[in-house]
Amino acid sequence: MAASSVTMSSSRVPTLGFEDYSLYSSLSEDELIEMAIERSLAEAHAAASEAGSAKAPALQVRQNPVHQNPSVQRTIPPREQNVPPPANPPSEKPYEKMGTIEAHFVTGSGRRMVRWRKHDGSLQVSPEPVEQADPLFTAIWEGNVKMVRDLVNCSSKSITEPYRDGWIALHEAAYYGQEECLRILLRARPEMINTRSEKNQTPLFLAVSRNHVACARFLLENGADPDMPNSSKETPLLKACERENPETLALLLNHGALVNKTCGEGWTCLHEAVCRNHVEICEMLVKAGAKVNVSNMYGINPLFSAAQSGQVDTLRFLIKSGADINSQANDGATALYEASKNGHEEIVELLLSQNADANRAAKSGFMPLHITAQRGNEGKRLLFKMTDTYDYENSVKIVALLIPVTSRARVRRSGISPLHLAAERNKDDVLEVLIDAGYDVNAMLSPDRSKMYEDHRSTALYFAVINNNIEATTMLLEAGANPNLDTFSPLLVALRQGCIQTVALLVDHGANVNACVPTHPTSFPGTVMFCMKYLSMLKYLMDNGCDALSCFKCNYGSNPHPPIKTTRSRRNLDDTSEEATPKTPVQFCEMISTDLISRWAGPIVDVLLDYVGNVQLCAKLIEHLDSYEDWAAIKEKSVPPRPLMQLCRRRICCLVGRKRLRRLDTLPLPGRLIKYLKYEERYQQIDF
Structure with a gap:
């Protein structure tokens, strides 16, 4: 049909x-x-x-x-x-x-x-x-040599007329490997051998890119230019390296192809061969005069490329050929730095065996040990991001290799410890190795690095706590980390997160339970602000010496309180200077009167009353207790005089001291007295 x-x-x-x-x-x-x-x-x-x-x-x-x-x-x-x-x-x-x-x-x-x-x-x-x-192109695609010959001899249409994207018949023949068609076309119009397409692709470039060796040989023998690049400045020689074809490479080199010619980004043929770990091609290029230390526009040389991509064989070849093992890219990174970052353990071991300098820092100030603690295996981790069984063993091994050759003084001068980076990225295994190696768990970030964080954090412990990493927090505290060094206490972070396990760890290791928020001064402990909705956590702080008495001190007493400002002006929100910080500390009665907390006022006051003696409630607290009839008993509880048993308990706690209260079970006190101090109801009636 x-x-x-x-x-x-x-x-x-x-x-x-x-x-x-x-x-x-x-x-x-x-x-x-x-x-x-x-x-x-x-x-x-x-x-x-x-x-x-x-x-x-x-x-x-x-x-x-x-x-x-x-x-x-x-x-x-x-x-x-x-x-x-x-x-x-x-x-x-x-x-x-x-x-x-x-x-x-x-x-x-x-x-x-x-x-x-x-x-x-x-x-x-x-x-x-x-x-x-077009019939001519159809004949080329099918390899119909007779039809091509007939069309070239008798067709009125010029065989040099561009078809699509500037491709002429010669481009098509080279691309599809039709050597006989090439011969016919070039015999008719030999001047079109170096004709370029719209993307500056020559027939030779297309033949090489498709691994058509016979076509490439014929074109070269008939005067094709072996160095004519495409629009990206990629030469046929670079394409041969990309295709990993030694035969085509040798053919081009024998016809005078320039071995050090670069593409638009400064990439050479040796860069390409190294990335593909093709030692034979690397050897051919170097023998032909390829420079082993040439860098691209980013300062990356072939040795850097081999280390970055984990190509051990070509890296060994480059080292033997005299490549500079400590050369640095434009960002200051070395081959050792890049291999460490990408988790190439064998590469790191090889470079260190050749005396690579582990103390050369990049422009970021990071040395290889830093980047391994922060990002070791990160490139590989992308392959495993959908699984839960990824193994970080390479990072740990590389850290162990770098620790002996890394200067502790250089680490201190960098203003950041590898511990900070490992804690920030939740690298618990790396953190453990660094702690065992004796790195200071109380090392502080330099002021410049600390200012990079809004909360001005300083210690590795802070990073672990803010990540809610209990294992890392435990390791750091047991190794002697001080929980009171940061401007904003890690205990406040744990309280804000509502993690009682982290809170207990910090308090057990000496965290200040009366810590305040520097940017929001209060007349009572800042720790109380973050646990007003968690009564069990509030009671835990009080049991460990938190100052409850300050919560009942009010400048207005029984007098009427002025209106409470619950929001700050936009100017104050934008201005973080000391002048913008409120000069008058916020009082407990003002804090508890906010909309989100006022509904909990009664139970909060009830808990605090267990940790004070005779106190006088201010007008604002009485107003809250009067607002709900079930809180009448709490108001009555606050009326002096307080029970003698409560006053005795407070006096004993003062004599024992705040620090020893945290270790109440270890004190040489009678068991019944310890239970009495713990507010256990069945021992409220104790016969002394």
């Missing part, structure tokens, strides 16, 4: 509109689609009849390959490696601008159709248009 052609006008596009669905609402969607296909085929046949013997239009309906005329229409082979597509797109596809494609399908007669939906929701079915291929 001959190929039929149709003209796709908007008046003949088969449509299933609202009326169709109304008349055939009982039909299924598949039946409706089938109906639309039949209508489209009928209209296509009518259009072909009207066309008669007129000139074939540009858009044609694809026929079944078995029945179509091979001289008129061909299937164009696809290209690879970002080479332009084989055929120009059809000049008109109504569904691309007017709707959304839903499916492509082939009818029983072999016609290719496309089902699409208009923006108004109506269903459309149209023939899928294709473009007629």
Whole structure:
């Protein structure tokens, strides 16, 4: 059956509109689609009849390959490696601008159709248009040498006329490896051997990129320029290294290809070969004069590339060839630094065995030990981010290799300890190795680095606490970390997070239970602010010596309180200077009167009353206790005089002291007295 052609006008596009669905609402969607296909085929046949013997239009309906005329229409082979597509797109596809494609399908007669939906929701079915291929290019794709020869000898169309993206017939022959076609084309027009496409690709470049050695040899023997680059300034020699083809490489080198020519980013052929760990190609390049210490635009030389990508074989070759093992990139990173960062243990071991300097810092101030503690294996971790079984063993081994060769004085001068970085990234295994190696767990960030954080954190312990990493917190505290060195106490962070386990760890190791918030001064311990909703945590702080008495000190006493400012002005929020900090400390009665906490006022006051003697409640606290009838007992509890038993308990606690109260169970006191001091109700009535 001959190929039929149709003209796709908007008046003949088969449509299933609202009326169709109304008349055939009982039909299924598949039946409706089938109906639309039949209508489209009928209209296509009518259009072909009207066309008669007129000139074939540009858009044609694809026929079944078995029945179509091979001289008129061909299937164009696809290209690879970002080479332009084989055929120009059809000049008109109504569904691309007017709707959304839903499916492509082939009818029983072999016609290719496309089902699409208009923006108004109506269903459309149209023939899928294709473009007629040029006979010369069709013959090249199929390797039909006779047809190519005939077309070159008698065709009125010039064989040098660009086809798509500036490709001429010679480009096509080189790309598809048609050596005989190359011979015919060059014999007819030898001057087009170095013709460039729109992307500056020569036939030689395309032949090399496709590993067509015979075509590349023929082109070179007939005068092809081996150093003519494409738009990215990539030469055929660089492409041969990328394809890892020593035969093509040798061919290009024998024809005088420049071995040190760089691409747009300064990348050389040796860089490319090193990244692919191809030692044979590296040897060929170096023998041909490749420079082993040449750097690209980022200051990266081939040895750096080998270390970065973990290529041990090419790294050994470069070291033997005299590469500078301690060269630094533009950012100051060395090969050892980059290998450490990416978790290449074997590379690190090899570099250290060749006396690589472990104390050369990058512009960030980080040395290889720093970057391993922070980011070791990070590149590999991306491969395992969807699993829970990732092994960080490489980072630990690299840290162990770097510790003996890293200067502690250089680490101190850097202003940051590897402990900070390991704690920040939750590298518990690395943290343990560093602690065992004797790194100072109380090392402080330098002022410049501390200012990089809004809370001005300083210690590794702070990083562990803010990450809620209990294991790291435990290791640091047991190694002697001081929980009171940071401007903002780690205990306040743990209280804000509501983690009683971390709070207990910090308090047991001497954290100040009366710590304040530097930017928000209060007349009572800042720790109380963060646990007003957690009564058990509040009681725990009080049991460990938190100052409850200060919560009942009020400047206004029984007098009326002024209105409470619950928000700060925008100017104060933006201004973090000392002048913006409120000069008058916030009182407990003001804090407890905020909307979020006032509902808990009664129970909070009730807990605090157990840890004070005779106190006088201010007018604001009495107002809160009067607001809810069930809190009347709490108000009554506060009226002096307090029970003698309570006053005795407070006196004993004062004599014991705040520090020893934290270790109450270890004190040489009678068991009944210890239970009495712990406020256990069944021992409230104790006979002394």
